[in-house]
Amino acid sequence: MRPALLACLALAAVAAPPASAQDALDPRAAFYELRIYYPAPGKLAALNKxxxxxxxxxxxxxxxxNVAYWNEQPTATAPEGRVVYVLAYPDRAARERxxxxxxxxxEWRAVAAASEADGKLxxxxxxxxxxMADYSPALTLPR
Structure with a gap:
């Protein structure tokens, strides 16, 4: 992963306001998951939808x-680009649950089945x- 992308992810983790006070996570203690989706050929628009x-x-x-979402610019290895996003959780156990x-x-099962009626996305x-690393510049941003 490119260092610039990781820096953007760290910034977004702190800059994105929580949906509610209940969703508030201390960025220093949160457990983050960076997910990268390679869309099936011709399916990027459907995946984004x-x-x-x-x-x-x-x-x-x-x-x-939900911390932040990106659409990668197309490359030779990912001609449509990829969907890259970050989720945050209180800890690894919360992530698994x-x-x-x-x-x-x-509801998810119904959405997945309907969206994949013409093939996997x-x-x-x-x-x-x-x-978060203890030296991350993102930790100095106001929350």
């Missing part, structure tokens, strides 16, 4: 803090688990 219209709200419902609940949510997913 699913995130926009359904997934973010479902993530929030299951205790995942959230994903388990999300995966079994009947995602060819590959990568996850990177992170904690």
């Amino acid at each position: 699913r995130f926009r219209e359904h997934t973010l709200a479902l993530f929030a419902r299951h205790g995942m803090r 959230s994903w388990q609940a999300f995966g079994s949510d009947p 995602v060819a590959k997913v990568e996850s990177v688990f992170m904690t």
